[in-house]
Amino acid sequence: MSVSLGPLIRKALMVDLLKGLKVTFTYQHPKEIVTEQYPLQRPVISERYRGLHRLNVNPETGETLCIACDLCAQACPEKLISLTSERNPVTKRKELRSYTLDISRCMFCGLCEDACPSDCLEMSQDYEIATYSREGFIFDRQRLEAGPQPTVYKR
Amino acid sequence: MLQSFTSYLNQPVTPGEAGNYIWATIYILVVVAGVSLAVMIMNWGERKALAHMQIRLGPMRVGPHGLLQPVADAVKLLIKEDIMPAEADKVVFWLAPVATVITAWTVFLVVPFGRTHAVTDMNIGILFMLGVSSLGVLGIVLAGWASNSHYPLMGALRSSAQMVSYEIAMGLAVVCAVLMTSLSGTGTLSMIGIVEAQRDQGLWFIFKFFPLGFIAFMVFAVAMIAETNRAPFDLPEAESELVAGFHTEYSGFRWSLFFLAEYSAMVAVSSIAVTLWLGGWLRPFAGFHGPHITIPYYWEGGAVDFAFSLLPALCFFLLAFFCLIGVVRMPKIPQLKIQTIGLAGLGLLLGFVGLVLLIPAVRDRVQDIFWFAAKVALFMYLYIWYRGTFPRYRFDQLMKVGWKVLLPLALGVLILTAVVGVLQ
Numbered sequence: 001m002s003v004s005l006g007p008l009i010r011k012a013l014m015v016d017l018l019k020g021l022k023v024t025f026t027y028q029h030p031k032e033i034v035t036e037q038y039p040l041q042r043p044v045i046s047e048r049y050r051g052l053h054r055l056n057v058n059p060e061t062g063e064t065l066c067i068a069c070d071l072c073a074q075a076c077p078e079k080l081i082s083l084t085s086e087r088n089p090v091t092k093r094k095e096l097r098s099y100t101l102d103i104s105r106c107m108f109c110g111l112c113e114d115a116c117p118s119d120c121l122e123m124s125q126d127y128e129i130a131t132y133s134r135e136g137f138i139f140d141r142q143r144l145e146a147g148p149q150p151t152v153y154k155r
Numbered sequence: 156m157l158q159s160f161t162s163y164l165n166q167p168v169t170p171g172e173a174g175n176y177i178w179a180t181i182y183i184l185v186v187v188a189g190v191s192l193a194v195m196i197m198n199w200g201e202r203k204a205l206a207h208m209q210i211r212l213g214p215m216r217v218g219p220h221g222l223l224q225p226v227a228d229a230v231k232l233l234i235k236e237d238i239m240p241a242e243a244d245k246v247v248f249w250l251a252p253v254a255t256v257i258t259a260w261t262v263f264l265v266v267p268f269g270r271t272h273a274v275t276d277m278n279i280g281i282l283f284m285l286g287v288s289s290l291g292v293l294g295i296v297l298a299g300w301a302s303n304s305h306y307p308l309m310g311a312l313r314s315s316a317q318m319v320s321y322e323i324a325m326g327l328a329v330v331c332a333v334l335m336t337s338l339s340g341t342g343t344l345s346m347i348g349i350v351e352a353q354r355d356q357g358l359w360f361i362f363k364f365f366p367l368g369f370i371a372f373m374v375f376a377v378a379m380i381a382e383t384n385r386a387p388f389d390l391p392e393a394e395s396e397l398v399a400g401f402h403t404e405y406s407g408f409r410w411s412l413f414f415l416a417e418y419s420a421m422v423a424v425s426s427i428a429v430t431l432w433l434g435g436w437l438r439p440f441a442g443f444h445g446p447h448i449t450i451p452y453y454w455e456g457g458a459v460d461f462a463f464s465l466l467p468a469l470c471f472f473l474l475a476f477f478c479l480i481g482v483v484r485m486p487k488i489p490q491l492k493i494q495t496i497g498l499a500g501l502g503l504l505l506g507f508v509g510l511v512l513l514i515p516a517v518r519d520r521v522q523d524i525f526w527f528a529a530k531v532a533l534f535m536y537l538y539i540w541y542r543g544t545f546p547r548y549r550f551d552q553l554m555k556v557g558w559k560v561l562l563p564l565a566l567g568v569l570i571l572t573a574v575v576g577v578l579q
Contacts, residue, residue, distance in 0.1 A: 017544075017545070020544045020545065021540060021541075021544050023544070024208040024540065024543045024544045025208075025540065027207070027208055027209075027210055028204065028207040028208055030207075032207075032210045033207070033210055033211065033212055034210050034211075035210075035211050035212040037212070037215065
C-alpha cells in the first residue's frame with residue numbers, strides 16, 4: 001500500500017488550519033488597520049484628479065483671471081457653461097459679468113480646463129458635491145470663485 | 156423572615172437541591188440576565204474582533220469604540236416593522252422563534268457556574284442539556300417550513316441534516332467524559348458531579364489518558380460548532396447561498412429572538428465543553444495551594460490560593476484602567492463631552508465592581524463564577540476566530556467530516572477510554 005503518510009499527518013494535526021488561524025490572529029494588531037474614518041480623516045487626493053471646477057483669482061489683487069474669451073463654453077461637449085461679458089470703455093478690454101456652470105450633466109472630461117488660456121478655470125480636488133436639489137448643481141461665478149467649502153469635522 | 160431568606164447563603168448546595176423556590180427564582184433571573192448581557196457583549200466583541208482580523212475598525216461611532224452598538228441594534232430591531240409573509244403558516248411562524256429561544260435558555264438550568272451557583276443539580280444533567288439543546292433544531296425546522304419560501308426551507312433541511320449527523324459524534328464524545336468520571340468511584344451524569352470528579356482525580360479530563368481525553372475534546376469542539384450552525388459549518392444560514400437560511404423571512408423582534416437563541420446556544424455548548432473537559436469552575440492548578448499564610452481579617456490559607464483569589468478583582472481593575480486611559484486620550488472638544496463622561500462612568504463602575512470583589516465574603520463566592528466565565532469567554536473568542544479564518548464547507552464535505560472522520564474517531568476513543576479505564 002503506497003499511501004503517503006506526510007499529508008495524512010498534516011491533516012490529522014491540522015497544520016494548515018493552525019497556519020490560517022495564525023494569520024488572522026496576527027492581523028488583529030491595531031497597526032494593521034487600514035480603515036479611514038471618513039469625515040474625520042480625508043484621503044489625500046492626487047493633483048490630476050478632476051473634481052469640482054474653480055475660477056481662479058489673482059491672489060494679490062483679488063481680480064478674476066478670466067478674460068471672458070468664451071473658449072471654455074465652446075469647448076464643452078455638453079454646452080454646460082454660459083457666460084456674459086461687457087467691454088470696459090476705459091481699458092477697452094472685455095470683462096466678465098456672469099458665469100454659470102451646470103454640473104448636473106458634467107462628465108468632468110476636463111476639456112474646459114484645457115481650453116482656458118489664462119489658467120483661470122481649473123478643476124479642483126473637491127469631490128463632495130452632493131446636493132439636495134437640481135438647482136444646487138448650477139454654480140454661479142461667486143460659488144466657483146469661492147472654491148470648495150468642505151465641512152470640517154474634528155475628532 | 157430576613158433570616159430565612161439569607162440563611163440559604165450559608166448552605167453549600169444549589170437552590171434546587173435545597174428546595175428553596177425564592178432563591179431558585181432569583182438564580183433563574185440572574186442567569187437569564189447574565190446570558191442576555193453575554194450575548195450583547197458577544198455581539199460587540201464579535202464585530203470588533205472580526206473587523207480587526209479583516210484589518211477593519213468595526214463599530215466606532217455609537218459610543219466610544221462602538222460600545223453602545225448592541226444597545227442601538229436592540230432598539231433598532233424592536234422598533235422595526237414586524238413582517239409576516241402572507242403565505243406563511245401564521246401559528247408555526249409565531250411559534251418557531253419562541254421555541255428556539257425557550258430551548259436555548261432552558262439548558263442554563265443545569266449549567267454549574269460554581270458548586271452552589273447553578274439553578275439546580277440534576278442527576279441526569281448532561282443528558283438534559285444535550286436533549287433540550289437538540290430540541291433547538293425543531294425551532295429551526297419550524298421556521299424554515301412556516302416561512303413557505305424556498306431559501307428558508309433549504310436552510311432548515313440543511314440544518315436538520317447537519318444537526319442529526321453531528322449529534323452522534325458529540326454524544327459519543329460526551330460519553331467518553333462520563334466514562335472518565337466513573338474512575339473516581341461511581342460515574343455520574345450530573346454536571347456538578349462531573350466537575351467534582353475532575354477535582355477528585357486532580358486532573359481536567361482534557362489531559363486524562365493523554366491523548367484520549369484531548370481527542371474526545373477535539374471531536375466535541377468540532378461537533379459543537381456544527382451544532383450551533385457557526386462558521387465554518389454555517390450552511391443553514393449561508394449568506395452567499397441562501398440569503399439568511401431559515402430566518403430569511405423573519406424581521407425585527409422575531410429575528411432578534413433567533414439571534415439571541417443562536418448566541419445563547421453558543422454559550423450553552425461552550426459551558427458543556429468547559430464542564431466536561433476544562434474543569435468547569437475549578438481554577439488552573441486547583442490542587443496546588445502553596446505555603447500557608449495569614450493576613451489578619453482577610454486571608455487564612457495557601458499563598459497560591461490567595462494570589463488566584465485576587466484575579467477577578469485585578470481583571471476588573473485592568474478593564475477600568477483601559478477605560479480611564481480612553482478618557483485621557485479622548486480629544487477635549489464639546490461634541491465628545493457626553494462620550495467622555497460616559498466612558499469615565501463606565502471606568503469608575505468597573506473599578507467599583509473590582510473593589511466589591513475584594514470584600515472577603517464576595518471574593519470567596521465569585522471565584523468559581525469568574526473561572527467558569529473566563530473559560531467560556533475563551534471558547535467565545537475561538538468561535539469568532541474560526542469564523543474569521545475558515546471558509547465554509549461544502550455540504551458533502553460537511554457530511555464526510557461528520558460521518559467518516561468524527562464518528563469513527565469518537566467511537567475509537569470511546570472504546571480505548573473504556574479499555575484503558577478497565578486496565579487501570
